[in-house]
Amino acid sequence: MGDDKVFRHPIKAILFDLDGTLVKTENRWAAIFGRWLKPLRRLFPDLDTDRWGRRLMMTVENPSTYLLSVLERVGVGSSFFGLADLVRKSKGLATQGDSLMVEGTEELLAALEGGYTLGIVTTRARPEALDFLQRMQYQDLFSVVITRQDVFRLKPHPAPVREAIDRLDITPQHCIMVGDTTLDVRSARRAGAYAVGVLSGFDHRDELERAGAHLILERAAQLLDYLPSQKGT
Numbered sequence: 001m002g003d004d005k006v007f008r009h010p011i012k013a014i015l016f017d018l019d020g021t022l023v024k025t026e027n028r029w030a031a032i033f034g035r036w037l038k039p040l041r042r043l044f045p046d047l048d049t050d051r052w053g054r055r056l057m058m059t060v061e062n063p064s065t066y067l068l069s070v071l072e073r074v075g076v077g078s079s080f081f082g083l084a085d086l087v088r089k090s091k092g093l094a095t096q097g098d099s100l101m102v103e104g105t106e107e108l109l110a111a112l113e114g115g116y117t118l119g120i121v122t123t124r125a126r127p128e129a130l131d132f133l134q135r136m137q138y139q140d141l142f143s144v145v146i147t148r149q150d151v152f153r154l155k156p157h158p159a160p161v162r163e164a165i166d167r168l169d170i171t172p173q174h175c176i177m178v179g180d181t182t183l184d185v186r187s188a189r190r191a192g193a194y195a196v197g198v199l200s201g202f203d204h205r206d207e208l209e210r211a212g213a214h215l216i217l218e219r220a221a222q223l224l225d226y227l228p229s230q231k232g233t
Contacts, residue, residue: 006215006226007194012174013117013143014223015164015193018124018132020180020201021220024100101136102200104221109141111224119144119164121177121187123154144168155179156186161193178220182211196223 019025112118119142122129126147133139144167146160153159161177168175172192177184180201188195189212197208200219208216215226 007176009173011116011176011194011227012170013119013165013168013176014112015119015121015144015161015175015177015188016220017177017179017181017184018120018122018129020102021178021184021198022102022105023132024102025201102219102221104219108221108224109138113141117168117170118142119146119168121146121155121160121164121179121184123148125149155181155183156190158187158190158192161187161191165191165193176223178223182207185211185213196220 016022109118120129120133122145124132124147126145126149129145129147130139133142133145144164146164146167148154151157151159151163155161161175162172165172165175173194175193176196177188177191177193178196178198179185179188180198181203182197185195185197185208194215195211195213197203197205197211197213197216198218198220199205199208199216203211205216217223217226
């Protein structure tokens with residue numbers, strides 16, 4: 001059922017974001033910001049407070065992630081006093097002890113195993129990401145795991161996706177990056193990889209389209225319908 005109009009090169013590797021892509025998330029901060037903005041609708045009736053709430057969250061998200069990254073690099077781990085889990089819980093994201101997979105994810109990964117090289121590109125800290133993969137018994141499934149501690153520039157900069165591609169020793173046009181945000185899409189596009197957006201997490205279809213997604217799916221599991229019937233070799 002592959003669509004060669006989407007992927008014009010043989011696919012050898014598939015990279016996944018975690019939160020909102022493979023793991024369920026509530027976007028709690030975005031909802032809170034949206035409620036804060038609702039009074040503005042008295043002046044601007046057409047104001048999309050949901051959309052602007054998410055944009056405001058993203059404005060806060062990137063600096064806070066960079067801050068955690070700096071703390072980790074100077075030796076103050078993000079797990080210091082449970083900081084990482086406190087931040088993730090306040091945002092409605094899965095914590096180390098509480099993660100639910102997006103519908104169809106387990107079946108997707110089982111179907112891809114052995115046919116494609118798989119990787120993770122996430123803004124989680126490395127201990128968080130590895131702990132999650134170990135608890136889900138996926139530690140041997142992914143050939144590369146790129147976290148905020150592995151690169152100095154985070155998504156939407158291409159560095160995280162490029163780092164994964166370099167470690168896998170493949171060319172970008174043979175790689176897909178799957179994520180739920182415009183940051184994932186832009187990072188993939190700038191790295192020269194195919195960008196697949198999913199609607200199971202943060203951003204909406206029109207936002208992913210404007211960011212340049214080659215393909216937009218309701219959830220990552222639907223990727224199987226678009227992969228070439230002859231798996232990348």
